[in-house]
Amino acid sequence: MKTIDELRILVEKTLQAQTYPTQPVGLYEPISYVLAGGGKRVRPVLLLLAYNLYRDDVERALPAAIGLETYHNHTLLHDDLMDHADVRRGRPTVHKKWDDNTAVLSGDVMLIQAVQHFFALNAERGYEALQLMVRTMQEICEGQQYDVNFEQRDDVALEEYMEMIRLKTSVLLASAAKMGALLGGASEADAETLYRFAEKVGLAFQLQDDYLDVYGDPAVFGKNIGGDILCGKKTFLLIGALTKASAEKRLEILNLINDKTLEPQKKIKMVTDIYDVLDVPSLCQKNIETLYAEARRLWESLSLSEERKSALWDFAVSMLKRKS
Amino acid sequence: MKTIDELRILVEKTLQAQTYPTQPVGLYEPISYVLAGGGKRVRPVLLLLAYNLYRDDVERALPAAIGLETYHNHTLLHDDLMDHADVRRGRPTVHKKWDDNTAVLSGDVMLIQAVQHFFALNAERGYEALQLMVRTMQEICEGQQYDVNFEQRDDVALEEYMEMIRLKTSVLLASAAKMGALLGGASEADAETLYRFAEKVGLAFQLQDDYLDVYGDPAVFGKNIGGDILCGKKTFLLIGALTKASAEKRLEILNLINDKTLEPQKKIKMVTDIYDVLDVPSLCQKNIETLYAEARRLWESLSLSEERKSALWDFAVSMLKRKS
Numbered sequence: 001m002k003t004i005d006e007l008r009i010l011v012e013k014t015l016q017a018q019t020y021p022t023q024p025v026g027l028y029e030p031i032s033y034v035l036a037g038g039g040k041r042v043r044p045v046l047l048l049l050a051y052n053l054y055r056d057d058v059e060r061a062l063p064a065a066i067g068l069e070t071y072h073n074h075t076l077l078h079d080d081l082m083d084h085a086d087v088r089r090g091r092p093t094v095h096k097k098w099d100d101n102t103a104v105l106s107g108d109v110m111l112i113q114a115v116q117h118f119f120a121l122n123a124e125r126g127y128e129a130l131q132l133m134v135r136t137m138q139e140i141c142e143g144q145q146y147d148v149n150f151e152q153r154d155d156v157a158l159e160e161y162m163e164m165i166r167l168k169t170s171v172l173l174a175s176a177a178k179m180g181a182l183l184g185g186a187s188e189a190d191a192e193t194l195y196r197f198a199e200k201v202g203l204a205f206q207l208q209d210d211y212l213d214v215y216g217d218p219a220v221f222g223k224n225i226g227g228d229i230l231c232g233k234k235t236f237l238l239i240g241a242l243t244k245a246s247a248e249k250r251l252e253i254l255n256l257i258n259d260k261t262l263e264p265q266k267k268i269k270m271v272t273d274i275y276d277v278l279d280v281p282s283l284c285q286k287n288i289e290t291l292y293a294e295a296r297r298l299w300e301s302l303s304l305s306e307e308r309k310s311a312l313w314d315f316a317v318s319m320l321k322r323k324s
Numbered sequence: 325m326k327t328i329d330e331l332r333i334l335v336e337k338t339l340q341a342q343t344y345p346t347q348p349v350g351l352y353e354p355i356s357y358v359l360a361g362g363g364k365r366v367r368p369v370l371l372l373l374a375y376n377l378y379r380d381d382v383e384r385a386l387p388a389a390i391g392l393e394t395y396h397n398h399t400l401l402h403d404d405l406m407d408h409a410d411v412r413r414g415r416p417t418v419h420k421k422w423d424d425n426t427a428v429l430s431g432d433v434m435l436i437q438a439v440q441h442f443f444a445l446n447a448e449r450g451y452e453a454l455q456l457m458v459r460t461m462q463e464i465c466e467g468q469q470y471d472v473n474f475e476q477r478d479d480v481a482l483e484e485y486m487e488m489i490r491l492k493t494s495v496l497l498a499s500a501a502k503m504g505a506l507l508g509g510a511s512e513a514d515a516e517t518l519y520r521f522a523e524k525v526g527l528a529f530q531l532q533d534d535y536l537d538v539y540g541d542p543a544v545f546g547k548n549i550g551g552d553i554l555c556g557k558k559t560f561l562l563i564g565a566l567t568k569a570s571a572e573k574r575l576e577i578l579n580l581i582n583d584k585t586l587e588p589q590k591k592i593k594m595v596t597d598i599y600d601v602l603d604v605p606s607l608c609q610k611n612i613e614t615l616y617a618e619a620r621r622l623w624e625s626l627s628l629s630e631e632r633k634s635a636l637w638d639f640a641v642s643m644l645k646r647k648s
Contacts, residue, residue, distance in 0.1 A: 027469040078432060082425040101406040101472065104428060108402060109465040111435060115458050127451060134439050141433040145351040148425065 001052050001308070004045060004315055011044045014062050015069065030094045030106035031113070034073045037089045042319070043176045044069045049315055050180025050194055053304055060121075061183045064129050067117030068176055071133070074110035075140060077103060082148070111137070121183070129179045136175040143168025150234045154242070154254060161239050162203065170202030193298050200295040201316045204288045208320055210235040211284050214272055226268035232257045236287070238271075240280040249274070292320065325376050325632070328369060328639055335368045338386050339393065354418045354430035355437070358397045361413045366643070367500045368393045373639055374504025374518055377628055384445075385507045388453050391441030392500055395457070398434035399464060401427060406472070435461070445507065453503045460499040467492025474558045478566070478578055485563050486527065494526030517622050524619035525640045528612045532644055534559040535608050538596055550592030556581045560611070562595075564604040573598070616644065 002010070015035050020028040044065035051061040079085075080093040081103040087093065095103035114137075118130040146164040150156050177198035181191040212221050213228045214237060228235050238257070242250055256262075256270055275281060295316055302309055326334070339359050344352040368389035375385040403409075404417040405427040411417065419427035438461075442454040470488040474480050501522035505515040536545050537552045538561060552559050562581070566574055580586075580594055599605060619640055626633055 021466075024466055024469040024473055026473060027466060078428055082428055104402055104406055104431075105465055105469060105472075107428075108432075108435065109462060111432065112458060112461045112465065115439060116462070119455055119458070131443055134436060134443070137436045138433060138440070141429055141436065142345075142348055142351060145348040145429060148429075149348055149350060 001056070001311060002048070002058060004049065004311065004318070007045045007048045007052070007058065008041050010048070010058065010062070011041045011065055011069065014066055015041075018066070026098065026102055027106055027109055030077070030098060030102055031070075031110055033097070034077055034094060034106075034110070035070065037073075037091060039089065041069060043072055043172055046173060046198060046315065047176040047180040049312060050177045050186075051184040052180075053302075053309060053312065054181065054184030054186050061180060063117045063120035064126075064133075064179050064183060067114045067133065068172070068179070070110055070117060071114035071137060072172060074107050074114060075144070077107040077110065079144065081107070082144075125182045125185075129182050132175050132179055132182070136171050139167045139171045143171075153234075156234055156239050158236070158239055158243055161234065161236060165206040166199065166203060169206045170199045173202035173205075174199035187303065190302055190304075193302055197295050197298040197302075197312075197316075200291045200298065201319055204291040204295070205319050207236050207284055207288050207291070210237055211281065211288070214268075214275065215281055226264070226272075229257070229268050229271045230264055236284050237275050237280050240283050241275055241278050244278045244280065244283075245274075249278075288320070292316075325380070325635060326372070326382060328373065328635065328642070331369045331372045331376070331382065332365050334372070334382065334386070335365045335389055335393065338390055339365075342390070350422065350426055351430055351433055354401070354422060354426055355394075355434055357421070358401055358418060358430075358434070359394065361397075361415060363413065365393060367396055367496055370497060370522060370639065371500040371504040373636060374501045374510075375508040376504075377626075377632060377636065378505065378508030378510050385504060387441045387444035388450075388457075388503050388507060391438045391457065392496070392503070394434055394441060395438035395461060396496060398431050398438060399468070401431040401434065403468060405431070406468075449506045449509075453506055456499050456503055456506070460495050463491045463495045467495075477558075480558055480563050480566075482560070482563055482567055485558065485560060489530040490523065490527060493530045494523045497526035497529075498523040511627065514626055514628075517626055521619050521622040521626075521636075521640075524615045524622065525643055528615040528619070529643045531560050531608055531612050531615070534561055535605060535612070538592075538599065539605055550588070550596070553581070553592050553595045554588055560608050561599050561604050564607050565599055565602050568602045568604065568607075569598075573602075612644070616640075 018032075018035070020031055022028070047065045047068055048058045048061055052058050076088060077094050080088055081095045081100060085093055086096050091097075093103075094106060098106075115130065115134070118126060118133060121129065143164055143166070146160070147168055150161070150164065174195045174197075178191050178195035181194045186194070210228065213223065213235065214226060216225060218225050227233075228238070232238075238253075241253055245253060253271070253274060256267065256274075259267065262270070296313075299309065299313055299316070302312075342356075342359070344355055346352070371389045371392055372382045372385055376382050400412060401418050404412055405419045405424060409417055410420045415421075417427075418430060422430075439454065439458070442450060442457060445453065467488055467490070470484070471492055474485070474488065498519045502515050502519035505518045510518070534552065537547065537559065538550060540549060542549050552562070556562075562577075565577055569577060577595070577598055580591065580598075583591065586594075620637075623633065623637055623640070626636075
């Protein structure tokens with residue numbers, strides 16, 4: 001079996017070796033640009049890792065891994081356009097470096113190329129993997145739409161939030177794991193267990209992201225602490241606080257979040273103090289622990305030797321432990 | 325065999341019977357809205373017609389026809405966003421009725437749904453049809469990008485223009501015909517002939533569109549006469565005129581096209597006069613005739629009885645005869 005680092009290097013090398021038509025320039029240049037932006041390649045690595053649980057020839061699953069990563073980067077490209085985000089991983093986003101129309105069209109062609117990568121699979125289950133991929137693409141669009149809708153709402157329930165992040169973040173990890181298993185020839189039961197396993201890990205990962213945005217160590221956390229608070233993002237912490245607060249406190253939180261006059265550091269401090277009083281960080285951590293316990297149980301139920309599947313658990317732990 | 329009108333009604337009914345998830349609203353409402361916008365359903369009808377050359381049970385090919393039409397409407401949605409076009413078929417476009425972000429995301433999900441329709445095919449060649457569809461999607465993005473690039477260029481050659489409209493318009497018609505044939509069980513040779521046949525018809529159709537924009541009968545042509553001239557669009561006529569003109573005349577045409585001060589009717593008249601003097605309309609008509617002769621030759625080479633394939637030629641003729 002290959003280590004996570006070996007798989008990551010394999011993904012990175014394969015991405016770098018991708019060639020695109022040179023014409024028309026405005027269409028294909030942004031694709032190479034976006035895919036060269038780095039990142040941890042979590043999704044394709046998870047796919048290969050799941051495949052590797054059942055078969056050694058991981059190269060055979062590479063088209064699916066590359067298709068998945070291409071699709072993921074398509075969503076980043078279009079999401080950045082919609083969010084008017086100017087920077088991604090320290091570089092200007094496509095609509096900043098080129099323009100909005102380039103972002104629309106290059107994003108479209110990335111989605112199309114993502115599907116095309118699956119045609120290169122000659123595994124019997126390639127078609128099944130593609131169908132899962134496309135169903136997942138639709139769910140991710142739904143997640144993105146819910147996320148957009150939540151911006152305009154103050155009454156989002158925690159259950160709705162969990163469903164939104166499941167669609168927006170978790171199902172792609174879940175599909176990555178299931179696809180790898182399917183291509184590797186796993187039983188339907190194992191493939192489904194791997195789906196649910198990665199779904200739980202994905203949810204925990206997103207909650208941890210929400211948590212670290214406020215409680216992370218500024219020295220190790222990649223982004224500025226309190227960014228979500230300053231832009232009034234509906235995170236688990238904010239929704240949790242609004243849910244637990246009295247009617248009066250609720251209004252206070254909403255006024256605070258919408259206050260554009262407050263000095264940033266003061267605003268972050270005031271909101272964090274309310275989170276602490278309402279015990280939201282511990283609610284968040286409790287949820288993460290529950291999700292990990294569920295993931296662990298699912299992992300244990302996989303019909304594989306402890307030795308064979310230990311790498312998968314290491315991967316899940318590394319997802320949670322990540323600080324950036 | 326079904327008539328063209330019967331096939332059109334079948335497509336329309338099937339589109340109307342499509343159901344979409346009700347949540348999240350902002351994601352799926354625009355899809356029904358766009359697909360209810362009418363149009364002549366040329367592409368799905370052509371697909372069914374090609375299928376009908378080989379088999380009678382046209383319902384079996386409907387998922388591909390609906391997928392094709394969904395994809396076509398996805399391109400209209402994203403193209404309208406990129407062109408800042410406010411009206412399509414007499415109704416506000418999606419980015420006007422909703423907003424830009426809705427247009428991006430609903431457009432994405434339409435592309436995804438287009439692919440999903442193909443999964444409903446149980447014909448042996450469904451997977452082959454999907455691969456053709458996705459390759460065609462990529463070509464159409466290339467065509468759109470060339471079209472955008474041409475706006476900034478004054479040195480577009482007629483060959484480049486023909487290649488652009490082939491990619492942007494013809495390949496979808498070509499794929500529709502080939503897909504129908506493949507699903508109907510045609511030989512590879514027939515399927516390929518149908519591809520090239522529809523490709524020629526599509527090119528002629530676009531040249532006719534360019535021609536009618538200037539020389540059409542205002543009473544029957546759907547759009548205002550001279551619209552392309554007023555927005556300086558690089559059509560066959562303009563590129564033909566720039567190609568045939570002397571260096572001096574070339575400058576005169578470019579200045580005229582870029583002149584924002586001229587009264588619209590006067591501008592249209594002046595540009596049309598230059599087209600006439602340079603004999604561009606007859607060059608355009610000559611090209612259309614050549615393309616139709618090629619299409620006719622391809623049509624004749626199909627291994628089908630005259631009686632069986634006559635509907636296909638009627639369709640090709642109706643494409644050319646269309647005035648709106």
